[in-house]
Amino acid sequence: MYLVPCEPFKGGLLPRIDKLINRLWEAKQERALYLTPAASPLGTFGYIELFHEMINQGVLENYTDVVLAVATGGTIAGLSIANFLTGSRLKIHGMCVLDSFDYFHCCINELLQKYGFEGLVMEDICDVMQDYKGMGFAKSTDEELELLLNIAQSTGVILDPAYTLKAVRGMLEEMEFNPSRFKGKRVLFLHTGGIFSLLDGKINDAMLQGHTSKCKEFKIWTDAASDPLGKPI
Numbered sequence: 001m002y003l004v005p006c007e008p009f010k011g012g013l014l015p016r017i018d019k020l021i022n023r024l025w026e027a028k029q030e031r032a033l034y035l036t037p038a039a040s041p042l043g044t045f046g047y048i049e050l051f052h053e054m055i056n057q058g059v060l061e062n063y064t065d066v067v068l069a070v071a072t073g074g075t076i077a078g079l080s081i082a083n084f085l086t087g088s089r090l091k092i093h094g095m096c097v098l099d100s101f102d103y104f105h106c107c108i109n110e111l112l113q114k115y116g117f118e119g120l121v122m123e124d125i126c127d128v129m130q131d132y133k134g135m136g137f138a139k140s141t142d143e144e145l146e147l148l149l150n151i152a153q154s155t156g157v158i159l160d161p162a163y164t165l166k167a168v169r170g171m172l173e174e175m176e177f178n179p180s181r182f183k184g185k186r187v188l189f190l191h192t193g194g195i196f197s198l199l200d201g202k203i204n205d206a207m208l209q210g211h212t213s214k215c216k217e218f219k220i221w222t223d224a225a226s227d228p229l230g231k232p233i
Contacts, residue, residue, distance in 0.1 A: 040074060044111060047078025060089050064184025068192055069167035070094035070128060073107035075192060080125040091183035095167035096130040098137040104128050132170030138162040138197060144169065145206040161202055163194035
């Protein structure tokens with residue numbers, strides 16, 4: 001395991017990864033497997049393949065919309081391309097958790113041109129929203145962390161502060177205040193991971209401050225000396 005500073009991917013981490021891969025081979029003849037990010041031909045193709053799996057699970061018959069978090073653009077590009085090639089029966093929505101609409105506009109359109117989709121642009125195949133990244137990438141407000149805990153306790157679905165939580169928050173707000181944005185009422189949220197960001201300690205204070213869920217079946221009991229029913233001993 002190599003611990004490195006937090007730095008931009010293309011200008012920092014990617015050159016560092018390449019250097020490490022080369023040095024491992026030169027010095028030790030050890031080959032390293034590089035896991036491709038979604039915003040690449042191979043990564044995007046992976047999500048085209050995922051769409052095939054979704055079709056086999058009945059997504060075209062059972063849903064009208066798909067919502068997911070957008071961080072590099074590759075995931076939504078792959079799903080949107082697959083949806084387009086199969087007749088655009090769904091509406092694909094992406095919630096920006098990093099960068100801006102303009103960035104993803106350029107990124108996704110570059111991918112479309114690279115794959116030979118002449119004349120096809122991002123706006124034709126997906127709906128990208130940029131109003132829900134909050135304070136910035138991987139930065140959460142107390143309100144957002146409270147929502148994460150409420151969703152976990154009431155549904156059993158574990159989200160993460162950096163990616164899926166912000167996408168779900170955006171989806172719920174759009175459903176309430178702008179429902180016409182969706183093609184229909186059968187909306188599928190695609191959980192794309194990011195659970196490791198729960199381990200950075202940001203959620204600890206919210207967990208330890210006597211958080212109680214609106215769901216009556218769940219309650220956090222942090223102090224063993226206290227009454228678990230909330231009554232003074």
